[in-house]
Amino acid sequence: MKMRLMALLCAASVAGVIALLFATPRAAFGQGEVRQPGAVYDFDFKGEKPAPAPRRDISGVWEPAANASAGINANGAQQMPSDGKPEHELPFTPEGRAAFLSHKPTFGVTMVPSALTNDPMPGCDPQGFPRIVLHNFRTSRIIQTPENVVILYEFNKKWRTIWTDGRAIPKEVDEPRWWGYSVGRWVDDFTFAAESYGFDDRTWLDNAGRPHSDAMRVREEYKRTDRDHVVLTIVVDDPKFYTKPWTALILPLRLQSSHFDIREMECSPSETALYNKLFANPAAGVEAK
Amino acid sequence: MHRTVVTLVALAAGLLIGSRPVAAHHGAAAFENDPAKRQVLKGTVTEWIWANPHTFLQFDVKRDDGQTVHWVVEASNPPDMQNRGWTNKSFKAGDEVTVTVRPVKSGAPVGSIIQVQFPDGHVLRAVNEPAPAQRQQ
Numbered sequence: 001m002k003m004r005l006m007a008l009l010c011a012a013s014v015a016g017v018i019a020l021l022f023a024t025p026r027a028a029f030g031q032g033e034v035r036q037p038g039a040v041y042d043f044d045f046k047g048e049k050p051a052p053a054p055r056r057d058i059s060g061v062w063e064p065a066a067n068a069s070a071g072i073n074a075n076g077a078q079q080m081p082s083d084g085k086p087e088h089e090l091p092f093t094p095e096g097r098a099a100f101l102s103h104k105p106t107f108g109v110t111m112v113p114s115a116l117t118n119d120p121m122p123g124c125d126p127q128g129f130p131r132i133v134l135h136n137f138r139t140s141r142i143i144q145t146p147e148n149v150v151i152l153y154e155f156n157k158k159w160r161t162i163w164t165d166g167r168a169i170p171k172e173v174d175e176p177r178w179w180g181y182s183v184g185r186w187v188d189d190f191t192f193a194a195e196s197y198g199f200d201d202r203t204w205l206d207n208a209g210r211p212h213s214d215a216m217r218v219r220e221e222y223k224r225t226d227r228d229h230v231v232l233t234i235v236v237d238d239p240k241f242y243t244k245p246w247t248a249l250i251l252p253l254r255l256q257s258s259h260f261d262i263r264e265m266e267c268s269p270s271e272t273a274l275y276n277k278l279f280a281n282p283a284a285g286v287e288a289k
Numbered sequence: 290m291h292r293t294v295v296t297l298v299a300l301a302a303g304l305l306i307g308s309r310p311v312a313a314h315h316g317a318a319a320f321e322n323d324p325a326k327r328q329v330l331k332g333t334v335t336e337w338i339w340a341n342p343h344t345f346l347q348f349d350v351k352r353d354d355g356q357t358v359h360w361v362v363e364a365s366n367p368p369d370m371q372n373r374g375w376t377n378k379s380f381k382a383g384d385e386v387t388v389t390v391r392p393v394k395s396g397a398p399v400g401s402i403i404q405v406q407f408p409d410g411h412v413l414r415a416v417n418e419p420a421p422a423q424r425q426q
Contacts, residue, residue: 068372106318113319122342138368154368263368271340278361279345283319285395 044254051227055189058222058230059144061262064137065229065254071137074107076208077248078134082108090210096241099211108208115276115284119209120202124267126178128203129160129196130218130234134248135207137232139262142222149184149192156267162194162220173198176214184220194220205236205248213240228255319393320401327403328392330360334384339377341366346380346402348388360398362390364415375413380405 044065064070076082080090082105092100104118105111114122121127127135138154149162162182169183176198184194196218205212216238223231231252237245321327332350345363352358364370367377380386385408390400402415 069369111318115319263371265366265368266341268341272342274338275340275342275345275363278347279343279363279399282361282397282399283393283395285393285397 048228050229053190053224053226056186056192057144058149058192058224059142060258061139061141061256061260062230062253063139063256065252071133071251073135074207076108076134076206076210078251079247079249082110082206082208082210084109091243091246093239093241093243096211096213096238099213099241100209103204103209103211105204105207105209110209113284114280115286119204121204121267122272124156124269124272126158126203127156128178128200129180129182130220130236130248131204131206132156132158132160133232133234133251134205137249137251138265139256139260141262149194152262154262154265157265162196169195169197176200178203180218182220187221190224192222192224196220211241212236212238215240219245229253230255319395320391321394322391326392328390328400330388330390332360332386332388334380334382334386335359336382337377337380339367344370344375346386346388346405348386350398358398360388360390360400362388362400362402364402370415373414375415379413 073081080088082088090096090100101110103110104116106114106117106119106122121131132153132155136155140154141152143150143152144164147163147165149164150159151162152159158179160179160182162184164184167183170181173181178200180196181198182194182196184192187193197216199212199214199216199218201212201214201216203212204210216236219233219235219237221231221233223233225231229252232249233247233251234249235245235247236242330348330350332348334346334348336347338345338347343363343366345361347359347361350358350360364375370376387406389403389405391403392400404412404414404416406412
């Protein structure tokens with residue numbers, strides 16, 4: 001009798017352990033993708049029914065919902081890539097077109113070999129905003145406080161602040177910033193909108209050398225559609241360089257575990273110099289500097 | 290017949306997906322894009338550099354005439370390569386490797402890695418395209 005009870009208890013324990021294994025967050029979210037020890041990314045899958053969106057909350061670790069590279073747009077802004085198609089021709093002003101043609105990107109219709117580029121980013125100058133999201137949106141953490149929304153980006157280990165303490169965006173900015181000056185508000189319980197202004201015009205808009213002027217305003221929206229998703233939209237409004245505002249990015253993001261350890265990705269000048277010496281210069285057929 | 294259709298579909302998928310470069314931000318202009326111009330090189334690893342902006346592998350290839358050619362070939366950045374199962378310990382000096390390379394147009398012994406095969410048959414793939422073996426099915 002005692003033996004039978006022991007066997008029953010053992011079987012119950014094994015069943016309990018198996019049940020616990022399948023009740024992990026990964027199982028709750030659906031299919032996962034192991035990308036490094038201890039990290040499982042969750043992606044969308046057919047038939048899932050996420051819980052409703054929380055109210056006025058976009059905090060958490062976010063990843064492009066479609067796949068790991070859905071936020072990487074080497075050939076320029078996702079909605080308007082530099083691919084020569086008429087529908088992707090940007091509404092340049094003459095000044096904007098001249099600025100574009102003065103840039104020598106390594107991707108897009110005006111690309112040059114990397115050793116001949118004048119892209120500020122490979123030399124580790126800040127890529128700034130909105131290039132960080134138009135070129136390379138990777139795993140990012142959004143933190144909300146009463147005063148601001150802070151976004152920590154994996155790409156080149158950068159961060160920016162969007163003020164939510166009721167201040168107005170400055171009418172004049174004496175000190176232009178690589179990342180602009182950002183102010184945000186809740187449009188409704190599930191939509192957070194920010195506007196950024198006061199940019200340093202040395203940064204590029206995207207990886208294909210699209211330019212912006214010091215008059216640029218960027219409209220940024222996070223629409224929380226359910227518990228697991230938010231849709232990021234970026235609109236560029238720069239009357240000096242473009243005749244009308246244009247939508248540059250519509251990117252669905254998926255919530256990841258809040259315990260996720262975002263990987264380190266830094267722009268190191270010394271590593272870049274080694275790369276140029278051993279690889280980029282010989283690739284372009286130019287003498288090492 | 291069925292086998293032919295599967296092969297054609299796989300080839301078409303390969304062309305579509307294979308034409309997308311690694312998520313590189315350091316230029317596509319210098320490289321030969323024609324898959325027919327890829328080179329398969331047998332050599333000995335001298336150094337594996339796990340760094341930004343891109344990782345790269347250095348190895349020596351002995352030519353038939355006895356000369357040694359030193360090759361430098363890149364893959365993507367460390368996070369992208371981690372996603373594909375590579376690590377900072379994927380290679381060590383002295384490893385014998387067979388590297389499929391997309392060479393540069395200049396003719397210099399530099400290029401980007403398509404895949405690396407080890408003597409035991411193990412393959413590390415660097416790009417988002419079906420493995421050659423799958424295309425032959």
